[in-house]
Amino acid sequence: MKITNVSTAVIEGNFPWVLVRIETDSGVSGLGEAYWGAGVAELVHKARPLLLGEDPVNISKITEVMIRCLSGEGSQGGATVTAISGIEIALWDLLGRALKTPISTFFGGRFREKIRIYADCHAGATPDPADYGRRAREVVEDGFSAIKFDLDTSNPFTLDISDDPHLRRQWFEPFNRTIGSQELRWMVDVVRAVREAVGPEIMVAMDAHWKFSVNDAIRLAQALEPYDLLWLEDPVPPENIEAQRHVTHSTRTPICTGENLYRKHGYRDLIEKQAARIIAPDIPKMGGLAEAKKVADHADLYYTPIAPHNVASPVGTVAGAHVCAAMNNFLVMEYHAHDVPWWGDLVVGEPTITGGFIHLNNRPGHGLTLDEDVARAHLKPGSSFFGDQPYA
Template identity: 45%
Template sequence: MYEDFASKLAATMWADFDETPRRADGPPAEITDLNTMVIDGNFPWTIVTVETDKGVTGIGEAYPSPGVHEIITDYLRPVLVGENPTDVERLYNLMRESLSGRGSQEGVGTIAISGVELALWDATGKLLDQPVYQLLGGKVREEVAVYADCHAGEAMVESAKEGQEEETYEPEAYAKAARAAVEDGFDIVKFDLDVPSGREIDTLSRHFDPAEIDHKERVVAAVMEEIGDDAEIAVDLHWNFSPETAERLCRALEPYDLAWIEDPLPPENTDAMRELKRRVNATILTGENRYGRHGFRDLIEDQAVDFLAPDVPKTGGIAETKKIADMAEAYYQALVPHNIGSPVATAATAHVGATVPNFVALEYHAREVPWWEDLLARETDFIQNGRIQIPDSPGLGIELDWDVVEQHRKE
C-alpha cells in the first residue's frame, strides 16, 4: 500500500515538474512584434515598441547607439515573439542568453536589451493596470529631483549661432546659462569642464598645464559668483584626464564645495578612481559607461566613488538599475543616474528613483530642445521646477504624442 502511494505521488510530482508553468487563466498577453524608431533630438533618441495581441503597446527607449535596430529586429524579435511580456525578469535573462557571445554583457547588445526591457515594463504595467513603480515594490518618494545639464545651455548655443564661438566657452556664458537654469527651478546645475579654452593643447596626453587648470577654475568661479547658494553646482570631465591632472584640477576646485566632479578619469580602472578619491577632498561620480550590477560591483565594493551614475536605457534597464541601487545602498552610496534621453528614458529613470532610498537626482540634458515636452500627450509639463511627480497611470505613466514624434522622426 505504501509503495502504491509513493509511486502515485512521484508520478504526480514528475507530471507537475514536466509541465510548463502557466497561470491558471493562461498568460495575459503574447508579444506579437518589436520595432524601433529614432527621434531626431539633440541626440538620436531610439524609441522601442513591444506590441501584444491584447492591443497594448509597451514603449521603451535604448541609449543612442548604432546597431540597436538591427539587434532588436533581427535577433531579439524572433526570441520574444509569442512570449508573455509580463515575465520581464525571465525575458531579460532570455535576451542575454540569446546574445551570449554577441555583446550581451556590455556594449550595444546590452543597450538593445535595455530598450526592450523598458518597453516590457511599460507593457506589463498597462496589462496589469499598475504603474511600474508599484511593480517594483512601491514608492519611497512622491517626486524625484532633476538636475540641469547646462553645457549646451541657451546662452552658449545662441552665442555659437551668432558666430561668437570663441565666447561660447568663456566663464560669463556659463554664468548666464546657470542663472537661466536656476530661474527655471533647478536646484542642481552641471557643466562640462573638458571644453576649449582658446589655447592649443595636446588633449591626447590627458595633461593640462596651469593655464588650462586656471581656465576651468574661472568657469566654476563665475558660476558660483552668479548663483551663489541658489543651486548646487556639479562639473563633468568626461574621462579626459590623467590621474595627475585630475588630482590638480580637483584640488583647484576644492574651495567651491561642488555637488560632484563627474568622470575625472577613464572609466575602466577602478583602482585609479579609488586612489584619486582617497587623495582629494571632492565628491566623485562615475558610472555611465558601466554595464549591469556586475560592472558596478567593484566600484561599490571598493567604495571607489561617492555617487554612481548608471544610465537606465544603457546599463540593462529598469530592474537592473534598481539592483545596482540596492547593492550601493549596502555601502551608503547614492545614485545620480545619467540621462541624455527623451521623455521615455526620463520617465523610466524616474520610476527607479521613486523606488530606492539612495537616489539624489536624475539628469535632464535637453533644455535646448524646445519641443522635448511636446513629445508627451499631456496637459502639463513633465518636469516642473526641477522635479518630476511620479506618474500614477499604468506602465511608465506617459504616452507619446505620435504626431509630434512623426514631425521629428529621423529616417
C-alpha cells in the same frame, strides 16, 4: 497574454532616441526607449524572435534569455545591452498598463513623488568664465535647482596643436592628459563664476569626460574643493578602478562616474572598491529598470548615492524616474533637453516638470503615450516607424 510584435522607431532629438514598442494578443502594448547608438534598433529586431509568443509578465526571464542568446552579439556590454534595456523598459510599461499600475509600484513603491533633475548646461557662450556664470543664472531662473557644466571644453589656454577640436584640449600634447597651470586656473575661475552666479544653495556639478591623468585630476579636484561641487564627473579615464579610487580618496570634491558601464557586473568593482562617491548609471543603456535598481541596492550597501546619467526622450526619462522614485539612495537625475522645445510634445500626458522636478503621476506604466504626429515629424530619415524592419 502573449507577445505578438516588437518594433522600433528612431526619433531625431538632440540624440537619436530609439523607441521600442511591444504588442500583445490582448491588445495591451508597452513603449520603451533605448539609449542611442549604432546598431541598437537592429539589435532590438534581432531579439524579436526571442520574445514572440512569450508571456510579457516574465520580464526577468525574458531579459535573461536575451542576455544568453545574444552573447555572440556582445551581451556583456555595449549596444546589445542597450537594445535589451529598451525592450525591458517597454515590458515594464506593458505590465503596468495590463495591471493598471504605475511602474514605481513594481519596484517597492515611492520614497518620493517628485524626482529632482539637473540641467545639463554644457558651456558658456564664450570661454569667459563670466559667460558660464550668466548661463548658470539663466538656467536657475528657469527653475532648476541643480545644474552641470562641462569643464573640458576648449579654453583660451589650449594649445592649438591639432585641427581636430576634440584633440585640442590638452596643454602639452593631445594624448598625455595633463592640465597646464593656466588651464587649471581657468577651470577654477569657471567654477567660481558659476558658484558665485547661483549662490550656495544650488547643486553644481562639473563633467570632465575622462580627460585627465590621476595627478592632474587630483590637482583639479582639490583646487575645486572651496566651491562645494555636487560632484566632479569622470576626471580620469574609465578603465582602471584603482586609479579611479585613488582620485576619489584624494579629495573632498565628490567624484562621480559610471555612465558607460553595463549591467550589475559592470558596477561591481566600482561599488565594492568604493572608487566613486556617486554612481551614474544610464538606465536605458546599462540594462534597464530592474538592473538599475539592483545597482542602486548594491551601491546602498556602501551608502553610495545614485545620480543617473540621462539623455533620453520623455519615455526613457519618465520610465527611469519611476525606478528612481523607488531607490532610497537616489540623488538627482540628468535632464539633457533644456534646449529641445518639443521634448515634452513627443508624448501625450506630457511629464510635469516644474521647479526642477519631474512630478510623477499614478497612471499605469510610465503614464505616457506617444504623440504619433510629433514622432513622425521628427522621425530619423531612413528609420521605420514601428515596422517589420529597423529601416524604412
